[in-house]
Amino acid sequence: MGGAESNSPTPREQVSGDLSSYFDKSAAIVRTYTDKLEHHYARPAMKTSRAYFDDRPISAIFIAIFSMLSFLPAVTFLGISLLIIVASTVTALVFAFLAAVAVALTLLTCLASTLIATAFASAFLTFALISSYLFLRLVILVRRDSVLGIPAWVGETKQRLMYVTTPRPTTKPPSSKRENGPPSELSDSPSSSMIVVQEMGVISQPSDIKHERELHDDYGSQGSS
Numbered sequence: 001m002g003g004a005e006s007n008s009p010t011p012r013e014q015v016s017g018d019l020s021s022y023f024d025k026s027a028a029i030v031r032t033y034t035d036k037l038e039h040h041y042a043r044p045a046m047k048t049s050r051a052y053f054d055d056r057p058i059s060a061i062f063i064a065i066f067s068m069l070s071f072l073p074a075v076t077f078l079g080i081s082l083l084i085i086v087a088s089t090v091t092a093l094v095f096a097f098l099a100a101v102a103v104a105l106t107l108l109t110c111l112a113s114t115l116i117a118t119a120f121a122s123a124f125l126t127f128a129l130i131s132s133y134l135f136l137r138l139v140i141l142v143r144r145d146s147v148l149g150i151p152a153w154v155g156e157t158k159q160r161l162m163y164v165t166t167p168r169p170t171t172k173p174p175s176s177k178r179e180n181g182p183p184s185e186l187s188d189s190p191s192s193s194m195i196v197v198q199e200m201g202v203i204s205q206p207s208d209i210k211h212e213r214e215l216h217d218d219y220g221s222q223g224s225s
Contacts, residue, residue, distance in 0.1 A: 134153075137156065138150070138153045141153045141156075
């Protein structure tokens, strides 16, 4: 038991073993790619260059010197070109975004101004239409009733304004007491008679109401005698 426990690896040794195996795998991968680069690209290029140098030494020397001297300018050119392209793209995107925001704000301002002008125009047209209607009603009432049409027009205007500003009350059904009450209670005053007649759907003149009251009084005197 004690020997088995002493031979078991500790966590630190296990971690170091994992790291060493990972390092070995990485080194093997790098070695594989290096060998592939060497055998497929570097050695064939060296063989071609040596063969070209053996055939044309002056041209090979010129190309080698030109390549070494132009490497740094070529890399610098590529780096600056990429930097300019990226900077130009970012700048163009920023300016395009700012231009789009400016156009949107301009259109929003135009829309708000148009809506405000439309609201004022609607209010003016509404006032003009109502004023024209009231003036037309005044002309009609004055033409029909002469001077008495002015108070009627004022009352009609107040009634219309109160109807617009105040909520319309709900209609209540007529009470059974008013319908089933005795004749004496229904005809005590001209207003009650007027109400009863209006509920029946016929509006009587004051002379008719007076005639009905006289008939009712005669009927009551005959009954008492």
